[in-house]
Amino acid sequence: MTSREAVRRAADSREARYVLCGLDEIPPGEVRGFRVGGRRIALSRLDDGTFRVVADTCPHQAAQLSLGSIERMWVSDTPGTHHQSENRNVLLCPWHGFEFDLETGGDPCVPGRPDLKLKTYRVEVEDGEVAVYL
């Protein structure tokens, strides 16, 4: 989708569109914080090059999550072994290390706790720009 089409669609859907940065400004594996539309959001770029956006405030003690890091979630089916997930990526809080699933915003340890879940936002790459829809 071109950025012009995106702007038109956003207007129709009453979503607010904000361009965060250029596609190449954030390398894979990094997370960066933005303040747009009165909200603090964390933009993560996964190691496959795609982007995810979640709220940038930890529901635990309000740490700024974009000061943390992202990784493929560590999993194991056999005690004593570790490997990284094929498809789950998590954002780690810089204070207590709580994990947040970048697809759902939920804490994988307590997926049933809505009060410990981050809000997620749609993010698109359009004409070489990274845009978030709030």
Place this chain on the structure above:
Amino acid sequence: MADVLREEREGVFRDGGERLSVVDVDVHEMLTSIRDLIPYLEEPWRSRIEVNDGFKGPPGNPYAFPQPTGVAIQDAVTDDGSPAGSKLEMVQEQVLDRYDIEPAILNSLFHPTDHQIQPEFATALASAYNDWIVENWLDREERLRSSITVAAQEPHDAAREIDRAGSDPRFVQVILPAVAHHVFGKPYYWPIFEAAERNDLVVAFHQSGGTRTAVGLPPYYIEWHTAISQNWQSQLISLVAHGVFDRFEELKVAMIESSWTWVPHLMWRFDYNYRSLRREVPWVKRLPSEYIRERVKFSTQPMEYPENPEDLYRMFEMIGSDDFLMFATDYPHWDFDSPKQALPHSFPRDLQRKILRENAREFYDF
């Protein structure tokens, strides 16, 4: 008196007309001497005990004179100086008949796991002890069930003993000592849990001569006795953290004489830490508190009595399960709890029934 235990006639309690026999998950049978095991040992081990040099065998309690009045309630003191708990007739009269208890689970205080002896000898002693239990207790009193004694330092041999003894349905669990010097969650010990699960047996933890506090053996027994819950806590944490409950999905665990009011604290702290530290133990799939609520039961004794009994009930409610407590007397020891008095009135009547009987009946499939 516990509200549900209305005495209609000597030794029989009824609730709404229904007989309410109590289940006691912690009664201690005792050897009169290590020499009781001689008939149940093969060589080369038999002659090591037969040596008549006055040696009394391995020590039990780490404190030489723990209680000014002795380790037993005075009722349980024997006429001939043999250890309290060594006479079946007294257990029948003072526990089974007096409180209409059926069944009671015998938990050995003889733990070859603690003995600093040849590991093969420890294994033979465990096996002999189980045979001694069958012939001297289980065959003589049908209201008794028992734990299987093992020498856990040889886990594969312990597993074979669990298979052997566990073929007798009167053995309902494997007993392990709540020790301070290592954790039983480590994979080295998994043959024991595998065998317990294979034989549909609970694994129970009880204090032993290897039970210590965080500072070892402090000078006074009261220091030790007040602090020893640390041992059960560490063992329970290890079972979760090493993935024992994930690996053995049918395994059930009983914490006997651990006390239980610390459980809310441990679950809260463990769950909180799990959110931060899950990546260290990714094989643990769920919140630690979920395993504890679903797979672990605790004995009531030793009950704790805050000034306001409602506080005790609030502690119970914080655990979030009506099923997790099972009544225990700890006969014949000095901190014995009576089923008629142990539960305060703050515990609702239906809950008292569950604790005194139904929780254990369901857990052990009685």
